[in-house]
Amino acid sequence: MAWDFQTEPEFEAKLEWMRGFVREEIIPLETLADVWRTPEGRQRFLRITAPLKEQVKQQGLWAAHLPPDMGGLGFGQVKLGLMHEILGQCGYAPSIFGNNAPDSGNAELLAVGGTPEQRDRWMQPLLDGKIRSCFSMTEPGAGADPTLLTTSAVRDGEEWVINGHKWFSSNASIADILIVMVKTGDHETPYRNYSMIVVPTNTPGVNILRDVPTMGEPDHKTGEPGGHAEILYENVRVPFENVVGGEAGIGQGFALAQKRLGPGRIHHAMRWLGQSQRAFDLLCERALTRYTHGSILAEKQMVQDWIAESYAEMQAARLLTLQAAWKMDQLHAAGKHYSDARIEIGVIKFWGAKVLYNVIDRAIQIHGSLGYTTDLPLESMYRAARAARIYDGPDEVHKVTVARQVLKRYRPSEPSIDHVPTRRAAALEKFADALDGLSLSH
Numbered sequence: 001m002a003w004d005f006q007t008e009p010e011f012e013a014k015l016e017w018m019r020g021f022v023r024e025e026i027i028p029l030e031t032l033a034d035v036w037r038t039p040e041g042r043q044r045f046l047r048i049t050a051p052l053k054e055q056v057k058q059q060g061l062w063a064a065h066l067p068p069d070m071g072g073l074g075f076g077q078v079k080l081g082l083m084h085e086i087l088g089q090c091g092y093a094p095s096i097f098g099n100n101a102p103d104s105g106n107a108e109l110l111a112v113g114g115t116p117e118q119r120d121r122w123m124q125p126l127l128d129g130k131i132r133s134c135f136s137m138t139e140p141g142a143g144a145d146p147t148l149l150t151t152s153a154v155r156d157g158e159e160w161v162i163n164g165h166k167w168f169s170s171n172a173s174i175a176d177i178l179i180v181m182v183k184t185g186d187h188e189t190p191y192r193n194y195s196m197i198v199v200p201t202n203t204p205g206v207n208i209l210r211d212v213p214t215m216g217e218p219d220h221k222t223g224e225p226g227g228h229a230e231i232l233y234e235n236v237r238v239p240f241e242n243v244v245g246g247e248a249g250i251g252q253g254f255a256l257a258q259k260r261l262g263p264g265r266i267h268h269a270m271r272w273l274g275q276s277q278r279a280f281d282l283l284c285e286r287a288l289t290r291y292t293h294g295s296i297l298a299e300k301q302m303v304q305d306w307i308a309e310s311y312a313e314m315q316a317a318r319l320l321t322l323q324a325a326w327k328m329d330q331l332h333a334a335g336k337h338y339s340d341a342r343i344e345i346g347v348i349k350f351w352g353a354k355v356l357y358n359v360i361d362r363a364i365q366i367h368g369s370l371g372y373t374t375d376l377p378l379e380s381m382y383r384a385a386r387a388a389r390i391y392d393g394p395d396e397v398h399k400v401t402v403a404r405q406v407l408k409r410y411r412p413s414e415p416s417i418d419h420v421p422t423r424r425a426a427a428l429e430k431f432a433d434a435l436d437g438l439s440l441s442h
């Protein structure tokens, strides 16, 4: 029976290399974030990180998210999850490992749902880091309920004509291609009305109005990496074959989105743990350092409570996430759909986001005024963490999914299945022979 919580030694050695590499080579880039934002700074960043990417390739860790026959390394979700835990410590790390959102998810989508031509044309350049991509689904009027999306694609001969209004299309303003969720049908089952179409960003009619400044990046300027674009699609014409999956992909937009989002949620949850661990390290270090009211903070019971709660929450999130990843690997190996892991995936999405938020919040609190300043990364981590409870589906939607699935295991029962008088009557009957002679009241 396999019930093993250990990482195999060869892979652990890779992880150990990653830990040192991220700490020594990538995290130092963080404090120069303002430098990298300008177009010239972006070029400098690419020059500095090019040799780092080479090192990652030499280690055999580049673009590890796809199966080998699709150009990746076939690591599976558990190994990828362990990698993302390390990469999550620094926002720059995933791109240096060829594994950054949304490109990794989009490459995965094209791998599982694209035609061979689409894989050659867009997936391979994405894996090689030669092009950037965006997943453009949310609209100002529809997000958590995607059946309300209105952006449409109408077939006109050998072309699609796309019209609509999207926002929060992350990375669109620096992307080469946009994967756009569009309404293509009028089926009575709303989920079958949507398809995904690949739109090169420079297609006439793609009007990027702005990158929307956010709590995470209030000073963000349109065109800088990491923006969330508002886009008008105005009579955008693309070839018919750009629909993901070709003819067979029409009406399959949501089914394909699930394939993309499942692994993505594992990666998110593990990256959040990387962030949580960074905040937790600061929390513990401060507890041992700061003296106030007669002792160091580590000796105050309330602070011990934060440390114990944070540790327990993080450990629970880690085990939940790795178990979800393991289940997905089992399903994949059996040729089954990830939807059979929807409880596990839903749980880690809301639980992981909550843990991230809690741990950073406590780390800020223990630092007092220092925690509120930009002298520490905690304030920016906190602002970024708030979004985790919203993107890739808000907490509430995942809780609805989890509760619905869990409730399928139950039936209404009157009286309760554990109603003692009912069970006692049944037990008296069951053991009547043995109880013969005993006087028992009901």
Ligand SMILES: Cc1cc2nc3c(=O)[nH]c(=O)nc-3n(C[C@H](O)[C@H](O)[C@H](O)COP(=O)(O)OP(=O)(O)OC[C@H]3O[C@@H](n4cnc5c(N)ncnc54)[C@H](O)[C@@H]3O)c2cc1C
Pocket (backbone or CB within 6 Å): 102, 135, 136, 137, 138, 139, 140, 141, 142, 143, 144, 145, 167, 168, 169, 170, 171, 228, 387, 390, 391, 392, 393, 394, 395, 396, 397, 400
């Ligand atoms: C940083 C960031 C990056 C993003 N990147 C992308 C991207 O790259 N591409 C993309 O397409 N989208 C992206 N999004 C959008 C994101 O996916 C949506 O914000 C999300 O799906 C929620 O949709 P909404 O914002 O329209 O909220 P709404 O649908 O308006 O929901 C608002 C709130 O209503 C509540 N709610 C909703 N449904 C239920 C329910 N059934 N029960 C109880 N309460 C409910 C929840 O609290 C929810 O937060 C991003 C968002 C953020 C914050």
